[in-house]
Amino acid sequence: MHIDLSAKRVIVTGASRGIGRATAAAFAREGVRLAICSRNPDTLSAVAEDMRVLGAAEVIAVALDVRNTAAVRAFVNQVAETWGGVDVLVNNAGQGKGGSLETLEPEDILDHANNIQIAHFRFVQAVVPHMRAQQWGRIININALAGALPTPDGIPSVTNRAAGIALAKLLGQQLAKDNILVNSLNMGWIDTGQWDRHYKEMPPSISREEFLEMVVKVVPLGRFGRPEEVANVCLFLASDLATFLSAASIDVSGGLQGAIAYYPTLKREMQEMGLERQATLEAASAA
Known part of the structure; x- marks a missing residue:
């Protein structure tokens, strides 16, 4: 079997490092038109050049904060208008946050949520009209195993990742009729910073x-796990080999x-x- 993604228009968020960068690189090697974003403009510029060298047909790189709804919509619309649509979204931005009942304020959990499942929602809401217009789309939300199998520590990460997994499952059911498939990848111990x-x-x-x-x-x-191993699963889910997979919660965890x-x-x-x-x-x- 051969995965051919060369005609796809792909957005990867949080693409400046770790899983996001590895995923962007994997898509670039497939020759896609690749749109990437992160908060650091200097780092992002260097990553964009790397993606071109790796083989991306075209690259759009925009520095933005995923908590900014207007900026997210403007970025997605720029991509769709430039390339005539969006085929694949990988929602990767966001990282874990620890804290206990004794150390957290309620606002700490809300702030973390704004970077995780609410950011996922922003991007999905922005790309879905473009995917519906073409009756084809693939959305991959990067979550964490702690959201599927709670640990007795780290209230923000556990609760917000659980909400992110639930959101992906809900959207995977709701959008399937439009041939927009949504799945969650739940990270175990991946070798990142x-x-x-x-x-x-x-x-x-x-x-x-x-x-x-x-x-x-x-x-x-x-x-x-290696970031490249996560990227490989993203390639599969974005391809025509995964046409009957939606609302799935997939643990990328080495058996953990x-x-x-x-x-x-x-x-x-x-x-x-x-x-x-x-x-x-x-x-x-x-x-």
């Missing part, structure tokens, strides 16, 4: 290798399922071990 952020929460006595070994303990495949609930416990145990180790080292140094 977020793990650098998580590692910084560890005491200095914990090595990066120890931390990463702990993280993948709950993954049956025993490793992180219920064990995700143990990760917060493992992380706390490692933090405590690191603090104890650090105290021992300081005591020995002072002796």
Whole structure:
């Protein structure tokens, strides 16, 4: 089987790094007309040039904030008017946010929602009229496994990703009659910059290798996923090989399922071990 996407007009949000950049690159190699956005204009300009080198037929790159409804609509309309329509939308922008009942304000959850499922809704609402006009469309919403299998930590990420998955399922049913297929990809442990952020929460006595070994303990495949592996699933869902798949919730997680609930416990145990180790080292140094 051969996936031929060369005639497609594709939008990828949050395309400046990580999963978004890898997904944009995968589509570029297919020779699509590619529209990308992110908040950083300097980074985005460099990514756009990379996409041209990789083989994208044309590239539109616009710096915008996915929380800005007017900016989102203007971007989508620019793409549709320039290329005569939109075929594929990959809603990737947004990242996780931690916090507990004791540390969060209600507004923190609302602000995170505005970057996740509400941003997904904005882009879907903007592209659907163009997809309906041609009676063809593919929408892929990037979510997180924690939304499908809640963990006992990180209220904003768990609740807003769960809402994002529900939104994709609802839209996948509602828009199927227009031949617009909507699916959710739920990320497990993908090797992106977020793990650098998580590692910084560890005491200095914990090595990066120890931390990463702990993280993948709950993954049956025993490793992180690569952004390119997520991109491959996006290519499939955007193709004519996935014509009877809509309202699906697909875990891209290396087999990780219920064990995700143990990760917060493992992380706390490692933090405590690191603090104890650090105290021992300081005591020995002072002796």
